[in-house]
Amino acid sequence: MKTCLVVDDSGVIRKVARRILEQMSFDCSEAENGLIALDACKARMPDAVLLDWNMPVMSGIDFLKGLRAMPGGDKPKVVLCTTNNDMKHIVEALGAGADEYIMKPFDHDIVQAKFAQIGLV
Amino acid sequence: MRPADFELLSNLLKLNSGLVLTPDKAYLLESRLMPVARKHQIPTMEALADKVRSRPDDTLLRDITEAMTTNESSFFRDSKPFDQLRDVLLPRMLEARGARKQLRIWCAAASSGQEPYSISMILKEQAAKLAGWKIDIIGTDLSNPILDRAKEGLYTQFEVQRGLPITLLVKYFKQEGDKWRISDDIKKMVQYRRLNLLQPFGDLGQFDIVFCRNVLIYFDQPTKAKVLEAISKQMPNDGVLLLGGAETVLGVTDRFRPMEGQRGLYELSTAPALQKAV
C-alpha cells in the first residue's frame, strides 16, 4: 500500500483529503504544519505528500526545501495544494521541488487525475 | 414537452449536426433550448417549436444546433493519446516525411481548444527535432461560440488544473486575473475553421494525423460510418486516426483498422501492414 502524508493546518481539509486518498487505497497520515511533517518524514518517508502552502510554524515551501535536503527526501512525490493561483508561487514551488500542484477547493477527480499524472496511481 | 415538438427538434438536430437524442433526453433539450428561446424572445418551448415549424431563420436554427453540442474537453484528455503522439506517431512521421518536412494535423472536434493546444505543446517540446519543418494544425468545430473560445485561449483555474502538467502551465500560460491565457507561440500554431463533419470537407486537404475524439459518440451508426469514410479520404496511406476512449471503427466501417498494439489508433485498411519484428 502506498503512503501519503497530508500536511495542512486545517483539520477539515485533512479529513477531506484523507477520505479521498483512502478511497484511492493510500495509507494516510497527517501533520498540521511543516515542522511536524518533517519529523514524520524523518521517521518514515512517504510515497507522496499532499502539502498546504500557508501554515503556521513552518510553511509548505520551507517544509519542501527541508524535505528535499534530507537523505531520501528526493523520493516522495510532492503535490502542493494551494489557493495561491499565481504564477510566482507556482514557479517558486516548482523551483523548490514540487512535482505538481492542486488548487483548492479540490475533489476526488482532481486528486485522482493529478496523482495519475505523476505516476502515483 | 409535446411529443411532436420533441420529434421535430430531435430530427432537426440529427439533420444539422448528427446528434441523436432519445426521448429520455427531452429534459436536456428543454434545459438547453430555453436560453435560446429567451434570446430570440420566444416565451415557451411550444412557441419555439412552432417557430421552427413555420418560419425559422438561420440564426435561430444555428443557435439551436450549437446549444445542443456538448463541448466538454480538457488538456491532454486521457493522456495516453498524447503520449502516443509523442512516442509513436511523431517518430514515425519524422522518418516518413523526412524528405518533405511537412506535417499536417487535424483536430476534427476542437471544441474550446484544449486538444489542439495540447498537440501544439507536444510539438513545441520537440522543437529541436522539428526544426525546418512546416507544420499545420487545423482545429475545426461545428460551433462558432466554442471556436471563439478556442481562439481566445483563456482558461479557468479549473480547466488548466485538469490534465495540464505544472511545467507546461508555467511555460506556456500567462496569468490574467484569475484566469490563464495560452501563449501566442502556442496559439499561432493552430488555425481554426468552422466545419460540420456532416458536410463535405474535401477542400481541407490531406492530413497525416487526425484527432476525431469524443464526437462520433453522439452520432448513430450510419452517420459514424459516413463521417469516418469521408475522413479516410483526407488521409494519405500511412495516415493515422485517433478516436476517443469510447469510440471505435470496429463494426462501423472497414476503411480503417486498429493499429496493432496501439489502443485508440487506427490506420487505413489499405495501408501496407507493418512488418512484425521477428
Ligand SMILES: C[S@@+](CC[C@H](N)C(=O)[O-])C[C@H]1O[C@@H](n2cnc3c(N)ncnc32)[C@H](O)[C@@H]1O
Ligand atoms: C465533447 S467535445 C470533444 C472535444 C475534444 N475533441 C475532446 O476529446 O476533448 C465534442 C465537440 O464536437 C463538436 N461537434 C458536434 N457535432 C459536430 C459536427 N457535426 N461537426 C463538427 N463538430 C461537431 C461539438 O461542437 C463539440 O465541441
